[in-house]
Amino acid sequence: MKLQQLxxxxxxxxxxxxxxxxxERLYTSQPGVSKQLKLLEEELGMQLFTRxxxxxxxxxxxxxxxxxxxxxxxxxxxxxxxxxSDYYEEGTGSLSIGTTHTQARYVLPEIIAEFRKRFPxxxxxxxxxxxxxxxxxxxxxxxxxxxxxxxxELFSSxxxxxxxxxxxxxxxxxxxELTQLDRKITLHDLVDYPLVTYVFSFSGQSSLKRAFADxxxxxxxxxxxxxxxxxxxxVRMGLGVGIVASMAADCADRKDLQIIDAExxxxxxxxxxxxxxxxxxxxYMFDFIQLFAPHISGRQMDLLRRATSQDAVDSLFAEAELxxxxxxxxxxxxxA
Amino acid sequence: MKLQQLxxxxxxxxxxxxxxxxxERLYTSQPGVSKQLKLLEEELGMQLFTRxxxxxxxxxxxxxxxxxxxxxxxxxxxxxxxxxSDYYEEGTGSLSIGTTHTQARYVLPEIIAEFRKRFPxxxxxxxxxxxxxxxxxxxxxxxxxxxxxxxxELFSSxxxxxxxxxxxxxxxxxxxELTQLDRKITLHDLVDYPLVTYVFSFSGQSSLKRAFADxxxxxxxxxxxxxxxxxxxxVRMGLGVGIVASMAADCADRKDLQIIDAExxxxxxxxxxxxxxxxxxxxYMFDFIQLFAPHISGRQMDLLRRATSQDAVDSLFAEAELxxxxxxxxxxxxxA
DNA sequence: CGCGTTTACGTCGTTCGTAACGATA
DNA sequence: TATCGTTACGAACGACGTAAACGCG
Numbered sequence: 246m247k248l249q250q251l252x253x254x255x256x257x258x259x260x261x262x263x264x265x266x267x268x269e270r271l272y273t274s275q276p277g278v279s280k281q282l283k284l285l286e287e288e289l290g291m292q293l294f295t296r297x298x299x300x301x302x303x304x305x306x307x308x309x310x311x312x313x314x315x316x317x318x319x320x321x322x323x324x325x326x327x328x329x330s331d332y333y334e335e336g337t338g339s340l341s342i343g344t345t346h347t348q349a350r351y352v353l354p355e356i357i358a359e360f361r362k363r364f365p366x367x368x369x370x371x372x373x374x375x376x377x378x379x380x381x382x383x384x385x386x387x388x389x390x391x392x393x394x395x396x397x398e399l400f401s402s403x404x405x406x407x408x409x410x411x412x413x414x415x416x417x418x419x420x421x422e423l424t425q426l427d428r429k430i431t432l433h434d435l436v437d438y439p440l441v442t443y444v445f446s447f448s449g450q451s452s453l454k455r456a457f458a459d460x461x462x463x464x465x466x467x468x469x470x471x472x473x474x475x476x477x478x479x480v481r482m483g484l485g486v487g488i489v490a491s492m493a494a495d496c497a498d499r500k501d502l503q504i505i506d507a508e509x510x511x512x513x514x515x516x517x518x519x520x521x522x523x524x525x526x527x528x529y530m531f532d533f534i535q536l537f538a539p540h541i542s543g544r545q546m547d548l549l550r551r552a553t554s555q556d557a558v559d560s561l562f563a564e565a566e567l568x569x570x571x572x573x574x575x576x577x578x579x580x581a
Numbered sequence: 582m583k584l585q586q587l588x589x590x591x592x593x594x595x596x597x598x599x600x601x602x603x604x605e606r607l608y609t610s611q612p613g614v615s616k617q618l619k620l621l622e623e624e625l626g627m628q629l630f631t632r633x634x635x636x637x638x639x640x641x642x643x644x645x646x647x648x649x650x651x652x653x654x655x656x657x658x659x660x661x662x663x664x665x666s667d668y669y670e671e672g673t674g675s676l677s678i679g680t681t682h683t684q685a686r687y688v689l690p691e692i693i694a695e696f697r698k699r700f701p702x703x704x705x706x707x708x709x710x711x712x713x714x715x716x717x718x719x720x721x722x723x724x725x726x727x728x729x730x731x732x733x734e735l736f737s738s739x740x741x742x743x744x745x746x747x748x749x750x751x752x753x754x755x756x757x758e759l760t761q762l763d764r765k766i767t768l769h770d771l772v773d774y775p776l777v778t779y780v781f782s783f784s785g786q787s788s789l790k791r792a793f794a795d796x797x798x799x800x801x802x803x804x805x806x807x808x809x810x811x812x813x814x815x816v817r818m819g820l821g822v823g824i825v826a827s828m829a830a831d832c833a834d835r836k837d838l839q840i841i842d843a844e845x846x847x848x849x850x851x852x853x854x855x856x857x858x859x860x861x862x863x864x865y866m867f868d869f870i871q872l873f874a875p876h877i878s879g880r881q882m883d884l885l886r887r888a889t890s891q892d893a894v895d896s897l898f899a900e901a902e903l904x905x906x907x908x909x910x911x912x913x914x915x916x917a
Numbered sequence: 918c919g920c921g922t923t924t925a926c927g928t929c930g931t932t933c934g935t936a937a938c939g940a941t942a
Numbered sequence: 943t944a945t946c947g948t949t950a951c952g953a954a955c956g957a958c959g960t961a962a963a964c965g966c967g
Contacts (some may be wrong), residue, residue, distance in 0.1 A: 246584060246658060246661065246662070247583065247584060248582060248583060248584055249932095250584070260922090263946080264946075264947065265945085265947080266938075267945060271743035273754075273933075273934085274933065274934050274935080274947070275946085275947075276933085276934080276947085276949080276950095277932070277933055277934075277951095279946095279948065280932085280933095281950085282930090283948085289662070289664075290665055290666075290668075290670065291665050291668045296947095297941085298941050298942090298946095298947090299939075299940055299941070299945095299946065299947045299948070300940090300945090300946060300947070301947090307664060307665070307667075307668045310664050311661050311664055311665070312663070314657045314660050314661045314861075315661070317653070317657050318654050318658065320656045321650045321651075321653050321654045321657075324584060324650050325582065325647050325650045326582070326625070327627070328625075328643060328646050328647055328650070329625035329627050329643070329647070330626075330747070332626075332627045332643045334626065349819065369873055389953060409919060525650075569949095583929070585957090598920075599921080600922070601920085601921060601922085609957095609958075610958065610959050610960080612922080612923070612924080612958085612959075612960090613957070613958055614958075615921095615922060615923065616923085616924095616957085616958090619923085632921090633966085634921095634924095634965055634966050634967090635921065635922045635923070635964080635965055635966070636920090636921060636965095636966080637921095637922090751929080801951085837922080872949085
């Protein structure tokens with residue numbers, strides 16, 4: 246048995262049991278892959294795949310289990326390489342992050358700027374997508390980190406590190422009648438206006454809908470978009486009342502938009518940064534986590550390094566201690 | 582990186598950083614091992630070992646971590662092979678068991694007889710030793726199963742499956758004055774006689790001593806031996822009162838020895854069968870477990886197969902439901 | 918000088934890519 | 943006939959073992 250055979254095996258599986266495609270992905274010849282698969286099957290004395298004529302038809306039950314193990318092995322091989330890189334190639338490497346628009350546009354820029362300053366030779370890749378798309382990237386091992394809000398059920402193979410919490414904010418054009426209220430705004434006030442907010446697939450969105458339902462109200466959603474910039478554009482055009490994450494309402498917007506604090510109206514959301522349970526992170530990756538979630542103490546980071554289960558991570562952080570993030574003013578306010 | 586390089590690396594570590602010894606163990610030439618180590622270090626770009634002149638002096642901190650990972654990899658490779666054997670070499674293989682004298686002499690014979698009948702082509706190896714010696718065998722990966730009583734702290738790398746419980750029994754020559762008592766025997770009765778029992782290193786032994794201490798008594802230990810046969814021999818010679826595991830007092834002994842039930846006098850012991858957490862057991866190995874601990878239901882066995890932590894195993898079995906084993910009469914009595 | 922490691926080198930087996938062939942839809 | 947996998951073969955590479963050199967105690 247050789248590592249290459251296992252690598253080829255996984256490549257075949259990950260390319261839909263198409264040996265030709267796997268060979269291309271591996272930058273090698275197709276007969277080579279074919280032969281190594283055959284050799285592996287011969288050595289193990291078992292069929293890993295069922296055959297449809299000459300083509301591969303499916304994976305045998307035993308094959309499934311071999312593949313599982315092979316994945317562990319290749320992951321550990323990666324971990325060894327990663328260890329080695331940490332010791333002798335300090336300062337070089339790459340970091341791929343999958344995240345949503347709000348993070349990429351409003352939260353990450355200054356964090357990434359700081360990271361680049363500290364690690365100028367780490368190449369950074371930002372992959373933007375919906376929670377579901379990010380989950381796919383995780384599956385395909387395309388990213389080192391996923392950053393998102395809620396939707397933890399999509400990311401069971403990751404360790405999720407809660408990083409900060411945020412409220413939604415209501416944005417309206419300056420002088421809008423909602424700003425004339427002499428009391429705190431309520432959900433009742435909102436149902437009279439067309440709302441402009443995130444499309445439902447955006448995680449945490451369903452909690453907004455539920456907030457209305459809990460009071461027996463039906464929101465009038467006039468327009469949905471995937472990112473806050475589009476929402477703000479439409480709010481500026483007077484198309485409705487915007488509801489966005491507080492991070493998205495930055496200071497520049499306050500020239501022509503008015504922000505109404507919606508604290509308490511909707512449940513608070515928690516944004517996390519996650520990485521594969523079985524991956525060994527390089528030093529600069531942990532440094533990135535600490536940049537992203539600076540409330541984590543040095544001691545907590547040490548414990549985090551050793552954590553292998555979500556329970557272990559959760560026990561490190563109490564929700565109440567997470568910082569609350571805003572788009573203007575102090576970027577991070579202390580815990581309530 | 583190649584699997585062979587990792588195998589060589591581990592062999593070097595397991596042979597006290599002596600490359601020559603490692604090469605012999607691997608049935609290959611010493612320069613070959615040396616070269617592969619060098620290649621591995623070059624590929625990783627790091628020193629795995631510190632050098633004392635030309636000899637290996639110690640393991641670098643980074644090396645330790647690489648070795649950890651390498652062990653996982655080689656274990657998974659074994660697991661794949663094991664899987665393959667299960668599918669295509671059904672009925673062949675080997676089973677090595679490390680256990681104590683009492684198990685080997687009184688409990689295992691009939692279990693092994695049944696196992697041999699079912700799997701005539703599995704070669705069986707019984708390694709007898711103290712708990713400590715068995716723990717060493719586990720470390721050196723010499724055995725598939727460890728069977729022992731108590732001493733669970735020695736076997737933290739194993740999953741321990743509680744299998745049955747047993748009491749100690751008091752054995753005396755026929756007509757001994759302790760048999761004349763018209764009431765249940767107590768610890769006070771025993772301190773007047775020299776006791777013949779297991780040496781202290783035998784696990785669970787300390788609990789015997791503690792039982793006396795709890796009542797403020799000091800037992801008069803006249804003679805200790807490592808196995809019950811020796812103890813019985815000395816009891817027959819009138820050298821003292823024997824205290825042995827109930828399994829060891831078999832029917833044949835009742836001709837010239839009298840057994841006094843000591844139920845309640847000493848804490849009950851639990852015997853377990855254990856296997857490495859990270860090992861993938863072959864089918865016949867699980868069958869052996871079920872032979873050894875027949876109280877485990879089919880459903881529990883299925884869950885056991887998937888268990889990876891001791892907590893998961895413990896949650897499967899409540900102590901109270903374990904059978905109580907005796908040396909004569911019904912071999913296994915139902916739970917109390 | 919003995920022990921253990923490294924270097925040097927010749928042999929042998931394996932892998933790889935190209936090219937041709939076979940099977941399937 | 944287009945697609946995909948297998949077989950065949952020569953070239954290149956890598957692993958292995960023997961022999962010799964080196965360093966340390």
